[in-house]
Amino acid sequence: MRLLVPIVAILIGLAFAFAIATGRSGTDAPPIPADDETTEQVASAEDAPEAADQPEADPGDQPEQAAPTEGATPDPAVELAGLKAVPTDSPQAPALGATSDESPFKFRIEFTSYGAGLKKITLTDYDQFVDPPKEGEAKPAYHLMDVNQGVAEGAAPAFYPYAAQAVTINGQSVRLDGVQWAADDVVRGDASHSVTYRLPVVGADDQLVAEVVRTWTASADSYDLSLKQQILNHTDAPLEVSFQQYAQGDVLTDLGAYLGDRRMFITGHFRDEKPPKFGIYVDDSFIPRNDLIKQKRTLWPNEDLPVRKNPRLAWLAAENRYFAVITHAPVPESATVTADVPELDGTFPAVSYRVLDQEIDMPQADKQRIAVQLGSAAHTVAPGSSLALDLAVYAGPRKKAVLDEAPYSLMHFDKLIRYELGCTWCTFQWLAKGLLGYLKGLNWLVKDWGIAIIILVLTVRLLLHPITKRAQTNMMKMSKQMGKLQPEMATLKEKYKDDPTALNRETMKLYREAGINPANMLGCLPMLLQTPIWIALYAMLYFAIELRHEPAFYGVFQSISGGAWHFLEDLSVSDNFIRFIPPEQPAYKLTWLPFIEPEFRSLNVLPLLMAVVFFFQMKLTTPPPQTDQQRQQQMIMKFMPFMFPIFLYSAPAGLTLYICCSTFAGIVDSYIVRKHVREQEEAGTLFEKKPVKPGGFRDRMQKRFEMAAQMAAERQAEIEKQKKASGGGNKNYKKRK
Structure with a gap:
């Protein structure tokens, strides 16, 4: 029974791991045009073809259009032939948002003139790396989205997020992302920055038919980026218009993601319930990016959602370990409850995605990109009128303090904060959040996350000490009693080797005569109560953004080395005792291991120390084998400590620090229990029977x-x-x- 707990724990760990598994800047260039099957590369900006040479969008590539809205109908006598977009002769793409660390803006947005889309999102409140900047250089801010990262020099990006893709006017499709738009009305104030992009659409006679206008606005102290877009009718007749555009693509992976690519796409939706639009839900809506790459899942409508609930799309999110980009409809300033939040599919009922190939020049980089596409219904636009198709984009952290603010709280963005590894319910979210709250309180008290983790270890160990003491005492007593009965057990096995029923009867009789209560074998099971805590802590310490770029022990190792020693400077990545590869360069990965992808960019001592501590703990707590079966089991278990340095080699330092301290505390705990048992044995009270409570x-x-x-x-x-x-x-x- 002494070996039962680690064996069961290992089996639970393997099952849990299985659940996890079944879960440079470049030139501005026209995007790669998307075909149904393959993607053809396009030349760089210097070789960009003229507007007339740009390929027109294939109607088969466009999202399915809804029926025209009620109102004025297009005049069938009005024929529009040869529609084309007119690119600008002087393209510009001014950036919006923060220009310095003292800026009140939360991000810096870089645009492209192609489709008036986004090139890069940089969060100014978060650093890209924890390392101090080089002399004369500013510390780089965090890049949440960058279409040019990893793109081969001279190659075009696969697409530009949020770029206008095509407009369909009276049945004729005009491609918008392959031409450069004119940028004007650039406004930079203290409270907001904005830029307006315009693209005329003319007929065969070069007469203006329509104009697409997109105005991007970034507001100070907000993670929301506003997109106000209109399609203006410049003819004397009504036009039937539909619009297609890209939404977000892939967010970038985060450092320290040793569990592999954990990026997700999530669809927040309303249910058919009373009162209507009471809440926004994300159940059955977490879709791993790799599943979309392999085209195993649909994005929306989500095939996992029951049709009877009549789900309506509220927002669409793409997330990595700590951050998210969320596409949603603008929320009115007057909104006070979730029912005031408009549906995203009310503006864009057609939602799809496309997997595009990308020319890369980085080893181990993903050569495929996901492009989310939005399509409007067909609307009738009266002469001199316009069609409004406004959007908003959240680009920021998955942090409770931020997402609890309005309007994010009305849209329930806080449901993106999860501490789970492929299975939400089996990672005990309530426990993980409670442990994080306690850890944050400890950090507030001691002002150091490393010390807070150690105090958390001691707290958990103290709470579980009565259970651990009882379990270990019962196991040690059983081991001693069973050891004394081995000769008699051997005799019974020989005598009843052909009669298992008689052997079981005589064994139970022997137990009663020796005063062994089989119910005490369950004394080891309370130790399994620690398993939910281990799982919740594992997930919480890995996904908690509060530990990102936080040092341990008041940064003492950086202080004594003048910032040159990277040991425990960031609890969200490996401990970096001796670093060989800087964080901005790709590290060597082991991709053949199941469930995880360890990185090797440094010598990490905490996983090695963990193996030593595990070995001594096993040496201390494993009793002498009484049978050949136990001897074989112990031989297998001896190899387990040497597997942890491999599986946890690039795990976050906060997690390995907790496991090391917890294991060391377990050794001390076991020593105290063994000493107590030894004192009872010497006093002759070890096997004294305690009165059994009737009915207990x-x-x-x-x-x-x-x-x-x-x-x-x-x-x-x-x-x-x-x-x-x-x-x-x-x-x-x-x-x-």
Whole structure:
């Protein structure tokens, strides 16, 4: 039974891991045009073809259009032939948002003139790397989205997020992302920055038919980026218009993601409930990016959602380990409840995605990109009127303090904060959030996350000490009692080797005579109560953004080295005792291991120390083997400590620090328990029977064991009686048996 706990824990860990598994800047260039099957590369900006040479969008590539809205209908006599977009002769793409660390803006947005889309999103409140900047250089801010990262020099990006893709006017499709738009009305104030992009659409006679206008606005102290877009009718007749555009693509992966690519796409949706639009839900809506790459899932409508609930799309999110980009409809300033939040599919009912190939020049980089596409319904636009198709984009952290603010709280963005590894319910979210709250309180008190983690270890160990003490004491008592009975057990096995039922009956009788209560074997099971805590802590320490770029022990290792020693400077990545590869360069990865992808960019000592501590703990707590089976099991278990340095080599330092400290505390805990047992044994009180409370758990379990033994004995007696009554039918009985 002493080996039962680690074996069961390993099996639970393997099952849990299985659940996890089944879960440079470049030139501004026209995007790669998307075809149904393959993607053809396009030349760089210097070789960009003229607007007339740009390929028109294939109508088969466009999202399915809804029926025209009610109102004025297009005049069938008005024929529009040869529609084309007119690119600007002087393209510009001014950036919006922060220009310095002192800026009140939360991000810096870089645009492209192609489709008036986005090139790069940089969060100014978060650093890209924890390393201090080089002399004369500013510390780089965090890049949440960058279409040019990893793109081969001279190659075009696969697409530009949020770029206008195509407009369909009276059945004719005009491609918008392959031409450069004119930028004007650039406004930079203290409270907001904005830029307006315009693209005329003319007919064969070069007469202006329509104009697409997109105005991007970034507001100070907000993670929301506003997109106000209009399609203006410049003709004397109504036009039937539909619009297609890109939404977000892939967000970038985060450092320290040793569990592999954990990026997700999430669709927040309304249910058909009363009162209507009471809440926004994300159940069955977490879609791993790799599933979309392999085209195993649909994005929206989500095939996992019950049709009877009539789900309506509220927002669409793409997330990595700590951050998210969320596309949603603008929320009115007057909104006070979730029912005031408009549906995203009210503006863009068609939502799809496309997997595009990308020319890269980085080793181990993903050469495929996901492009989310939005399509509007067909609307009738009266002469001199416009069609509004406004959007908003959240680009920021998955942090409760931010997402609890309006309007994010009305849209329930806080449901993106999860501490799970492929399975939400089995990672005990309530426990993970409670542990994080306690850890944040400790950090507020001691002002250091490393010290807070150690105090958390001591707290958990103290809370579990009574359970651990009882479990270990029972196991040690059972081990000693079973050791004394080994000669008699061997005799019984030899005597009843051909009769398992009799062996079980006599074994139970031997236990009763020796004063061994089989119910005490369950004393080891309370140790499994620690498993939910381990799982919740594992997930919480990995995904908690509060630990990102936070040093341990007040940054003492950086202080004594003048910032040159990277040991424990960031608890969200490996400990970096000796670093060989800087964080901005790709590290060597082991991709052949199941469930994880360890990185090797430094010598990490905490996983090695963990193996040493595990070895000594096993040496201290493993009793001498009493049987050959136990001896074989212990031989297998001896190899387990040497697997942890591999599986946890690039794990976050906050996690490995917790495991090391917890294991060391477990050794101390075991020493105290063993000392207590030894003192009881010397005093002769170790095997004193405590009175069993009538009706209690032990009393009920003991009665169940006795009842089971009695029933087994009665069955055996009945069998013996039938054998005797058969009169020499023993051989036939054995054959039937």
